[in-house]
Amino acid sequence: MKFNNNNGIALITALMFTFLALVISMSLLYMVTSSIQVSGAYKRYKTALDASYGGTEIITKDILASALSFQNQSSSFASFMSSKMGDLGASTSFSNCFQSKLENPRRFWGSCAVTDANPKTSPDITFPLSATAGSPYTVYSKIVDTTEWRFTSFSSAASGRPVAITKVIAGNSDRGGNNDLMQGGVVVNKSPTVPHYPYIYKMEIQGEKQQNPAEKANLSVMYAY
Numbered sequence: 001m002k003f004n005n006n007n008g009i010a011l012i013t014a015l016m017f018t019f020l021a022l023v024i025s026m027s028l029l030y031m032v033t034s035s036i037q038v039s040g041a042y043k044r045y046k047t048a049l050d051a052s053y054g055g056t057e058i059i060t061k062d063i064l065a066s067a068l069s070f071q072n073q074s075s076s077f078a079s080f081m082s083s084k085m086g087d088l089g090a091s092t093s094f095s096n097c098f099q100s101k102l103e104n105p106r107r108f109w110g111s112c113a114v115t116d117a118n119p120k121t122s123p124d125i126t127f128p129l130s131a132t133a134g135s136p137y138t139v140y141s142k143i144v145d146t147t148e149w150r151f152t153s154f155s156s157a158a159s160g161r162p163v164a165i166t167k168v169i170a171g172n173s174d175r176g177g178n179n180d181l182m183q184g185g186v187v188v189n190k191s192p193t194v195p196h197y198p199y200i201y202k203m204e205i206q207g208e209k210q211q212n213p214a215e216k217a218n219l220s221v222m223y224a225y
Contacts, residue, residue: 044209048137049217051129051207055139058088059205060223063125067102068175068199068225084127091138092127098143102199105148105170114144119204119218128210135211146170147200171199173225199225 063084070080077099085092097112101124106113116122123140130136152166173196201223209215 044215045217047131048207048209048215049219051131051137051139051209052205052217052219053207055127055129055137055141055207056205056219056221058127058129058139059125059141059203060221062087064102064201064223064225067098068173088127093125095122095124097122098124101143101146101201103170104146105168106145107148108168109146114142117142117144117204119206120208129207131209135209137207137209140206140208142204143201144204145202149197151195151197169197171225172197173199201225 066084067077067080070077081092081094084094097109100109100112119140119142121142123142125139125141127139128136129139147170149169149171150166151169155165203221203223205219205221207217
């Protein structure tokens with residue numbers, strides 16, 4: 001049997017080309033939309049990351065140094081927290097474990113032991129950070145480890161024999177606020193007369209936008225004082 005009727009071929013061809021053009025157009029539209037979404041997400045993450053870096057600068061260069069300095073003076077730790085609330089904002093808060101983590105190696109933290117490294121879970125420091133545009137950020141920080149230094153010294157017992165005494169400390173840096181560090185970490189004011197055991201802290205820091213908690217960035221920081 002032979003058919004010579006070609007009616008409808010042009011319509012089918014036109015529909016095929018229309019469908020192909022539609023597929024190409026939808027693919028291009030999807031690529032453009034995805035690119036815009038990725039660019040927007042990266043921009044938001046970059047802004048949150050900058051906030052985390054800014055919070056890290058404040059924590060390491062201002063808060064921790066000031067806190068250790070207060071520990072070496074007659075001023076109480078409550079005075080330190082009050083002064084920082086005045087500097088950073090009334091919503092600034094410090095955990096009850098912050099002082100213990102500053103002064104003691106991790107294994108002596110007791111009830112302050114860290115079981116969750118998420119800085120937003122029981123943070124040691126929380127403070128607001130203003131943005132150049134839009135809503136401000138909240139910075140959360142948690143000390144998850146304080147380095148332990150162990151050294152042995154000898155003293156004479158009543159029998160005249162030397163007795164080994166093992167000491168465990170978090171550090172022996174000058175906490176009077178007199179360690180003026182120049183760029184590069186060089187101490188310019190004086191040389192230590194005893195071996196230096198710096199306070200070394202590992203911290204988790206998170207910068208989070210107040211109006212949109214999904215806009216956040218986390219940093220792991222190692223800081224030596």
